[in-house]
Amino acid sequence: MVKLLFKIKADKMRKEWAKNDAIRDKDNVLPESVEVIKDISYGRHGKWNLLDVNRPKSYNGKLPCIVSFHGGGWFYGDKELYRFYAADLAARGFAVINFNYRLCPENAFPSHIEDCNAALTWLCNNAAGFDIDLNRLFFVGDSAGANLVYHYSTLLTNPDFAKLYDFEVPQIKPKAVGLNCGTYNLDEQIKDDMILKAYIQNQKKYAEHIKVQKYVNENFPAVYIMSAPNDFLRAEVEPMIEFFKTKNIPVTSKIYGTKEDPDACHVFHVNLKLAIAKECNDDECNYFKSFC
Structure with missing residues (x-):
């Protein structure tokens, strides 16, 4: 019933959000200095398992790499x-990897995580052909994408967490991650949230899988976490800063803009x-460059 009800709501929100995003991006053009290799298949789920590789047209040696985990509430x-x-x-x-992943409610947890893993496995197997240096790897994600970065980075850095899943994670670790306007500890929020119930449809089976905070350890990558005064997830920042500090994880944070600025x-x-x-x-790219 949750899946059916949310599907109706999701379809309406998808149309509204797409209209707003089209307005946001109107008149944008791709930088002339960048080449984009589009629609590379990284998995077996058709259009949902396609990625693009963005990279400067001119560069020397291998490139540091950012993998971007898009946002959209897990359904958009x-x-x-x-x-x-x-x-x-x-x-x-x-080099920037920009990838699709399956969405809920049509595809429930852990489909999104499986696709993140497939995309990163593809990257490990193909990095050399795109002059990508996996020793200078970074993740960014916003909103639900920030949650995926948080979740997947924990999988890569805690074997006990990875054992909960029936796939093998690649032997890589990002140097640092950017957590942008994100939400994080879903196990504390799911009982009152229809979107999360549509995302994690089998709560009993996956109760342990969403307790990510339990499995974060000192091996988690360095963190840049940001938000804005009018971000509806603004309150998530300070608790996460304190949490990362308790784990001795380097963390840098910034709140951008002012309350009076509606664009913030x-x-x-x-x-x-x-x-x-x-x-x-x-700021975020300069932060990543400090690890190169």
């Missing part, structure tokens, strides 16, 4: 909505027309 979005953002990051000197809102950094988006994306 694809790589096309992040194409300008991914190319914008690539113009700063990175949820996932503002994807709106490339905004000055605070440029500031944020510069």
